Amino acid sequence: MTTMSSPPLPMSLSELTTVSGRISQNVHRVIAGKSEAIRIALVTLLSEGHLLMEDVPGVGKTSLAKAIARSIDCSVSRIQFTPDLMPSDITGVSIYNRNTTEFEFRPGPIFANVVIGDEINRGSPKTQSALLECMEERQVTVDGMTYPLSDPFFVVATQNPVEMEGTYALPEAQRDRFTARISIGYPDQAAELAMVDGHSGEDPLQTLSAVSDAREMQAVLAAVRAIHVAPELRRYAVELSSATRRMPEVRLGASPRATLHLVRAARAQAALSARDYVVPDDLHAVCVPVLAHRLVLTAESLTARRTAPDLIRALLSRIPVPQAPRPARD
Structure with missing residues (x-):
């Protein structure tokens, strides 16, 4: 207990x-x-x-x-x-x-x-x-x-x-x-x-x-929670998750909980890279393992042998990457 x-x-x-x-x-x-x-x-x-x-x-x-x-x-x-x-x-x-x-x-x-x-x-x-x-x-x-x-x-x-x-x-x-x-x-x-x-x-x-x-x-864990995520990257994470809900190959897209997990995972990835701020590459490094297993594909997509990881990678190549500024230092 x-x-x-x-x-x-x-x-x-x-x-x-x-x-x-x-x-x-x-x-x-x-x-x-x-x-x-x-x-x-x-x-x-x-x-x-x-x-x-x-x-x-x-x-x-x-x-x-x-x-x-x-x-x-x-x-x-x-x-x-x-x-x-x-x-x-x-x-x-x-x-x-x-x-x-x-x-x-x-x-x-x-x-x-x-x-x-x-x-x-x-x-x-x-x-x-x-x-x-x-x-x-x-x-x-x-x-x-x-x-x-x-x-x-x-x-x-x-x-x-x-x-x-x-x-x-x-x-x-x-x-x-x-x-x-x-x-x-x-x-x-x-x-x-x-x-x-x-x-x-x-x-x-x-x-x-x-x-x-x-x-x-x-x-x-407390230190990871304090890692900075710029507003541009937060919007980028929301756009990635919401885009999965509009894909014709997907019957059920990523949930708002998935967006939260994506941002938290990006913070952890930044920590492993010895940075106290998140960059777009951090989101890209965790996007497939965080989002892919949540997608439910349509029967047509399964018949065509499409996979959720491939769809996420295609999404990353289509959505423009924001240019988030680094956090200001005192």
């Missing part, structure tokens, strides 16, 4: 970059040759969002999630989604205490700083919906009582492609709560050979040490 603590000390940009660099290097010890996936994972973490990893089995989705969790010395829980998993198995349940003749709330695994949801689309839609309030409002309501979740709170979920046996497609409301979606993909031969050599003796996850903690991460 969440406990009251004093606010974290202010963090400078250089300190923020150092902390994020330590976490990145730590994760690279486990996942070789996947710098882009690790970058988006860190962007999602720094933007106070949630990450969805979709790919075939065996490419390192769970290992990446565990590496991020172990890099931060905070509470971590893992939920293995199965068809018989119930919502109360995630959120917790009220148990009657005979001694006190009262009901006591037993928190579920969602009460942790980092929650790993393994194979989320093997859970039933009813169970998947248990995460909606948790991910958006960072609280859990059980039997009319509301319980706040930990800070920071980061959900990393993995899922197999929906065409695979025994999976349920995530509903639109659930996908919209994930800040970004990534696909790790198969490694190249050199990275796979390095994995075979490095993992044959022992699992790197077993020897991975924490390089940050929950209090330091609170300071990091």
Whole structure:
């Protein structure tokens, strides 16, 4: 359960970059040759969002999630989604205490700083919906009582492609709560050979040490929130999201929540680039992983083998890029 603590000390940009660099290097010890996936994972973490990893089995989705969790010395829980998993198995349940003749709330695994949801689309839609309030409002309501979740709170979920046996497609409301979606993909031969050599003796996850903690991460997140976004770039983010709603190839475009996630992710990308202000390239670097998974394409687009990432890239090439001035310095 969440406990009251004093606010974290202010963090400078250089300190923020150092902390994020330590976490990145730590994760690279486990996942070789996947710098882009690790970058988006860190962007999602720094933007106070949630990450969805979709790919075939065996490419390192769970290992990446565990590496991020172990890099931060905070509470971590893992939920293995199965068809018989119930919502109360995630959120917790009220148990009657005979001694006190009262009901006591037993928190579920969602009460942790980092929650790993393994194979989320093997859970039933009813169970998947248990995460909606948790991910958006960072609280859990059980039997009319509301319980706040930990800070920071980061959900990393993995899922197999929906065409695979025994999976349920995530509903639109659930996908919209994930800040970004990534696909790790198969490694190249050199990275796979390095994995075979490095993992044959022992699992790197077993020897991975924490390089940050929950209090330091609170300071990091506060510093990211302070990164400057010029009004021109805010309008540009709104234009990108709203343009997806007018595309003839799209049945359901990006939501206003997607716009908020896009701006927050751009701030995190600027932080990883050691800048305290956002530039258009930051929005471009996160636009596909933040927006693509939210689009629902028309049947004609699916028949023509159009993909959401391709449509987002085409959108970026069509909409003029604003020339945002750098923030003035004192």
